[in-house]
Amino acid sequence: MIEYNSRQITDEEAxxxxxxxxxxxRRSLPLYTDHCQNHSSVNGIYPACDNVQWTCGFWPGEIxxxxxxxxxxxxxxxxNQRRTGADKKKDSDECxxxxxxxxxxxxxxxxxxxxxxxxxAAMKLSESFEYRIENKIxxxxxxxxxxxxxxxxxxxxxxGDEKARNAAILxxxxxxxxxxxxGEFFQAWGKLGEPGTYxxxxxxxxxxxxxxxxxxxxxxxxxxxxxxxxxxxxxxxxFRADGSTYHTFFMNQDGTPSHGETxxxxxxxxxxxxxxxxxxxxxxxxxxxxxxxxxLEIFHRALDFYLSRLPEDLVPYWDMVFSDGSGEPRDxxxxxxxxxxxxxxxxxxxxxxxxxxxxxxxxxxxxxxxNYTVWGGRCLSEMDGKAGGDASDERFDKKPGGKSDEKLAxxxxxxxxVKTVKTQNKDMIPGAGLLLHGTYSKxxxxxxxxxxxxxxxxxxxxxxxxEALTRLTRDWKSYW
Numbered sequence: 001m002i003e004y005n006s007r008q009i010t011d012e013e014a015x016x017x018x019x020x021x022x023x024x025x026r027r028s029l030p031l032y033t034d035h036c037q038n039h040s041s042v043n044g045i046y047p048a049c050d051n052v053q054w055t056c057g058f059w060p061g062e063i064x065x066x067x068x069x070x071x072x073x074x075x076x077x078x079x080n081q082r083r084t085g086a087d088k089k090k091d092s093d094e095c096x097x098x099x100x101x102x103x104x105x106x107x108x109x110x111x112x113x114x115x116x117x118x119x120x121a122a123m124k125l126s127e128s129f130e131y132r133i134e135n136k137i138x139x140x141x142x143x144x145x146x147x148x149x150x151x152x153x154x155x156x157x158x159x160g161d162e163k164a165r166n167a168a169i170l171x172x173x174x175x176x177x178x179x180x181x182x183g184e185f186f187q188a189w190g191k192l193g194e195p196g197t198y199x200x201x202x203x204x205x206x207x208x209x210x211x212x213x214x215x216x217x218x219x220x221x222x223x224x225x226x227x228x229x230x231x232x233x234x235x236x237x238x239f240r241a242d243g244s245t246y247h248t249f250f251m252n253q254d255g256t257p258s259h260g261e262t263x264x265x266x267x268x269x270x271x272x273x274x275x276x277x278x279x280x281x282x283x284x285x286x287x288x289x290x291x292x293x294x295x296l297e298i299f300h301r302a303l304d305f306y307l308s309r310l311p312e313d314l315v316p317y318w319d320m321v322f323s324d325g326s327g328e329p330r331d332x333x334x335x336x337x338x339x340x341x342x343x344x345x346x347x348x349x350x351x352x353x354x355x356x357x358x359x360x361x362x363x364x365x366x367x368x369x370x371n372y373t374v375w376g377g378r379c380l381s382e383m384d385g386k387a388g389g390d391a392s393d394e395r396f397d398k399k400p401g402g403k404s405d406e407k408l409a410x411x412x413x414x415x416x417x418v419k420t421v422k423t424q425n426k427d428m429i430p431g432a433g434l435l436l437h438g439t440y441s442k443x444x445x446x447x448x449x450x451x452x453x454x455x456x457x458x459x460x461x462x463x464x465x466x467e468a469l470t471r472l473t474r475d476w477k478s479y480w
Contacts, residue, residue, distance in 0.1 A: 001300070001356055002307040006314060008362035009369060011472065017369045018469040020428075022066040024374060025466075026114060027430045032059055033121040036128070040440040040453025045431040051128045054143035058463035060125045061150025061479065064158060065466045067118035068476075119159070126155045130167040133174065142186045142200070144175040145207030145480075150463060153213055154479040165217065172214035172223055175207065182255035184229040188248070199250040201263075202238050202275045204230065205282025209480040212289045224289070231286045235298055238279070243301030244271045244320075245279040267446035271320035274439075276306050277334040281341030285480055287348060299345060306338060307360075313367045318439040318454075329454055331439040332372045333461025339364045339468040344478070365468055372436050374427050374457075433457025435465050 009017070028046075031037075035048035039055040049056075129151050133139060139147075148171035155164035178186045180193070186204055190197025208230065211223035237249050237257050246260030246268075265272030279302040287295040309320035315335045322328040342361040346354035438461040440453025470476045 001304060001353070001360075003356060004314065004360070004363055006363040007366050007370075008359060009366040009472070013369065014365065014469050014472040017365075017373070018069055018466065018473055020373075020375050021062075021434050021462075021466050021469065022069050022114075024428055024432065024434060025062050025066045026117060027428070028432070029063070029117060029121050031431055033124055036125070037459055039459055040438065041431075041433055041457040044427070044456070046433060046457065046459070051125075051132050052138040054141065054146055055459045057129070057147040057149065057151040058459040060122050060129075061154060061463045062466055063118050063122040063125070064150065064154040064479070065463075065470050067115055067122060068158070068474075069470065070114045070118065072474075122151075122155060123159070123161065123164075126152055126161065126164045126167070130163055133167050133170045136174075139171070139174050142175060142178050142188045142204050142207055144171040145210040146203075146460075147171065149210050149213070150479050153210065156217075157477070157479065168210065169214055169218060172210050175211065176223065176226060179226050179230070180251070182253060183233065183251035183257075184255070185233045185251060186226075186230050193253070195253060198253055199248050199261075200230070200234065200238075201248045202234070202245050202282070203278045205234060205286060206278055206480070208282075209285055209289070209478075228290055231290065231295075235283070235286075235295065239298055239302060243298075243303075243305035245275050245302065247272050247275045262447050264441050264449045265447060266319035266321050266442075266444045271305070271309060273316040273318055273320050273331045273334040274337070276302065276316075276320060277337035277341070280306055280338050281344065284341050284345045284348070288344070291348070296345075296348065299341075303338070303341075313371060314364050315367055315372065315437075318442050319444075329439050329442065330372075330437045331461075332368060332435045333438040333458045333464065335364050335368055336435060336461050336464035336468055339368075340464050340471065343468060343471040361468065362472070365465075365472070368435060368465060374432050374434055374436060376427075433459075434462040 028037075031048055032046070036051045036053070036056040037059040038047040038049045039053050040046075129148060131137075133148070148168045152164040152168040152171070155161050156168060175186065178188075178192070180187050180198070183198075185200040186207070187193075187197065188199060188201045188204065208227040211227040215221055215224035233251075234249075238246050238260070240246070247262040247265050249260045250258040252258050261268050262270065262272055262275075265275060280299065283295055283299040283302055287299065306316070306320070309323070310316055311324045315330050315332055317323065317326060317328045318331040319328070339361040342357040342364075346357045349357065435457060437455055438453070438458035439455065440458055441449040441451055442454050443449060443451035467476075
C-alpha cells in the first residue's frame, strides 16, 4: 500500500467540515423537497428535477446524514437488532422533540429545529420514491441500489417507516428482473437479452447491498444468492491483472465472457477514475457480506492501482490515464468514494493495515476539504483547526436575506425558495453543492457518452463526502 506524507484531517476539523456540509444541505432543502436534485450542477447550481434519474437517491442520503449529525441517534448493532420499527420511530420523534442528545459543534443549539426540518424533507422524498417504484417510473435498469439504499433503506433503518421498507423491497424485486442466468450478472441497461446491451458495469457492486438487505429483512435468500453470483462474475472479469478496472463488460449470450469497454472513461484501455473508485469501495462492501479472502485481495489490488495514479493533491483526474500538466478536469467524487472504501476496509484488516487505510482517508479528506469544498477550506485555514464556533456565527445564520440569486433564475418553479442566505462565502448559497470539480460524463474521441457535468458539483460526490466525514466523526452504521 502506497503511503503519503500529506496532512491528515483531524477529528475536530472533520466535525467542523460536517457542520458546514449540514448547513449547506439545510439551505438547499426548499429547492429539493418537492423536487429532486439533478445529477450534477449547471454553472455551479443544481437544477431541480423530477424523480426520474438514477442519481436521485443521493440527495435524500445527504439529508439523512445531516439528520443523524444533528440528532446523535444511537444505532449500535445490538440496539439496532433488538429495536422494532416502532422503537426506531420513537427514537426519531424524541430527537425532534429535543429529548435526544444532539450533535456537537456549531449546530447543537439548533439541533432540535434542524432535525425536524431534515426528517420532514427526507420522508417527503421517501414518499416520491415509493410512488416511483410502485408506478415503475424510469426503473428499467440496474441502479435500484443507488436509488433506494440512501433514501428508503436509510429511512427504514433510522425511523422504522414501513412504507419506506416496502418501497425498498419492491426496488430489490425490480433489480432481480435484470438478472441474467447465462453469464450470472445483472444487465445494466437496455432491453433484456439484447446482444448490444448484454453487459454489466463496475458500478453495480454498489447496487448489491440492497439485495443483501432485502434478504435480511424478508428472510428470502434469493436476493443475496443473486448478488453473490454477480459479484463472482464481476471479480473474475472486471478487474484487470494490474488492479485497474473496465467500466463495462460484455458477455456472450451463451454466458461466456466477451470483452471490456468503456462508456464514460477516456477509452477502452484507460482507467476511468470513478469506475476505479466503485471497484475499491464495491469490493470491500462485497467482503463485508461474503468474507472471502479473494475479495480483500482484489480490494488491495484496485486500491494500489488507484493510489499509483494519483496527482500530488490525492484527487484524481477524471480518467487516470491523465496526470499533472494534462489540463484535463479532476473528479473530486472519486476521492470521496475511495475515502469511504478505506474507512469501511479498516473494520476488516489487521491493526497496522487498518491504521494505514484510515491515514489515507484522512489525507484525502483533508485535501478535499481544503481545496475542493464550496467553503474553500475556511474551516481548516481560517478557523485554525477549531471545531465549534457558536450558533450565532454568520455561517449558520438561518434567516434568508436579499433577492433571489441571479444564478438561480429560471431553474426553479418557486422563486421564494431560492433566496440567498447570509454567509461569509458568496458561493454557499441555496442550490450549490459541497464538492467542487467533479466530473459526471466527459466526452472523448473514443467513448460513447454524452458530455455533461464536467467540472461541476455531483450529487454522489456530495453524498460520499458527507458519508466519509460521518464515518470519522461517529460509530456510523452504514446504509449500504
